Amino acid sequence: MGPFACTCGNRLFIDNTQCVACGAEVGWCPACRTLTTLIPTPAGGWTCGNDACHAPLLKCGNYALEHICNRCVLLVNESPDGAPTADTLCDYCQLTEVIPDLSIEGNRQRWYELETAKRRLLLLLDQLGLPYGGAASGIALPLSFDFKADAIPADGVWKMMSDERVYTGHQDGKITINVREADVVEREKLRVDLNEAHRTLCGHFRHEIGHYYWQLLVAGRCEPEFKAVFGDHEQPPYDEALNRYYQNGPLPDWETRFVSAYATMHPWENFAETFALYLDMAAVLDTAIHAGIVSNIDVRQSSLEEMIVEYQKLGVAANELNRSMGLTDLVPEVLSEGIRGKLAFIHNLVRFATGRELEQPVASAAAASG
Ligand SMILES: [Zn+2]
Ligand SMILES: [Zn+2]
Ligand SMILES: [Zn+2]
Ligand SMILES: [Zn+2]
Structure with a gap:
């Protein structure tokens, strides 16, 4: 499985949550189905770092809170103040x-x-x-x-x-x-x-x-x-x-x-x-x-x-x-x-x-x- 690449060019491996070269957080993007650099958004969410994708993402609850997952979910809805509303586990954790x-x-x-x-x-x-x-x-x-x-x-x-x-x-x-x-x-x-x-x-x-x-x-x-x-x-x-x-x-x-x-x-x-x-x-x-x-x-x-x-x-x-x-x-x-x-x-x-x-x-x- 893998390897994948960080936006800084460094190799990423399937269990990574962080790039060891640039320190960026990484996660699995379900839209482009790759391990990718996570770009933080002002609303507290993330954007897929893959130039061909840029999907809006949230970390899986077991990633953000429990630190036992490194997958993301697609952010489908945003509340009026722009904050993420999906309180969700990824497809695997479910x-x-x-x-x-x-x-x-x-x-x-x-x-x-x-x-x-x-x-x-x-x-x-x-x-x-x-x-x-x-x-x-x-x-x-x-x-x-x-x-x-x-x-x-x-x-x-x-x-x-x-x-x-x-x-x-x-x-x-x-x-x-x-x-x-x-x-x-x-x-x-x-x-x-x-x-x-x-x-x-x-x-x-x-x-x-x-x-x-x-x-x-x-x-x-x-x-x-x-x-x-x-x-x-x-x-x-x-x-x-x-x-x-x-x-x-x-x-x-x-x-x-x-x-x-x-x-x-x-x-x-x-x-x-x-x-x-x-x-x-x-x-x-x-x-x-x-x-x-x-x-x-x-x-x-x-x-x-x-x-x-x-x-x-x-x-x-x-x-x-x-x-x-x-x-x-x-x-x-x-x-x-x-x-x-x-x-x-x-x-x-x-x-x-x-x-x-x-x-x-x-x-x-x-x-x-x-
Ligand atoms: Zn990097
Ligand atoms: Zn993506
Ligand atoms: Zn998960
Ligand atoms: Zn058996």
Whole structure:
């Protein structure tokens, strides 16, 4: 994503709120869809610094007041005295329905980390042209986010009822993330415990949005084609598969056919894990394009084969760079034929869904291939 340019000529990066060279405030302009310098107006608003745009803007409430966002909203109305009247959250912040309790130490920083990773996810979906929207958008499956913590011990005694435990997951358009995942120590412990190559907030969002797109794009539309590639999601039922996975562990030869051990648990997890890999690939390639490392690739136009070739070349180099620093591999997956077949299903599904409204199911629209 990015980089973008300040009016002073300095580079801006997607999470910036200020230009480090000239000190100007910066924000995302929804009119020209770019990160831009914000020019203050006498009325207390802002104007987009992009010469081709100059849209009147307000900072998102979570930018102006909470400092956890860097997006703006279009100023559509002005009151008679010229003061801005929109008391509004940006399109992305509107999708968050529950935020962590900010009276608890550390939760503001965790909320910031969660919204930053969520913004990256939504920017990527926008870039790929994938449909999503909140309750007011008219989309068949409205998307929303809850960022919740496990129940706090009262009087020093933990009361761990099942409904006080927060599970990271997706249900009917709602993505819930346990705020503990925004804590790097907690996350690393879990990563080692679960023997995962990576465990990141970006990865959680990319996995859970995979479940969202299964329900939006696959359910009732192309389930037979899905089964042929990922397995039968109805047999065994999810709960049975979950118990079996935690008792017996993953299939022994999973590396040759699955993107992760967890993907072996159930076809829905297989799909979500592969969907997350597809988004990882698109995100890394896009960043590499903007950094001038990769050319001749367009994540919205290129074939899957072209994307895989570049991703693997980049992965070999990036892994060596990381190892030279003692870091874990950027690209841990080996993309076997079996995994490529699953990526092809997702690639076709993404291309099919791009820019569509998706209010009515379309039968068998995204057939699997390769
Ligand atoms: Zn600047
Ligand atoms: Zn603009
Ligand atoms: Zn916002
Ligand atoms: Zn899952």
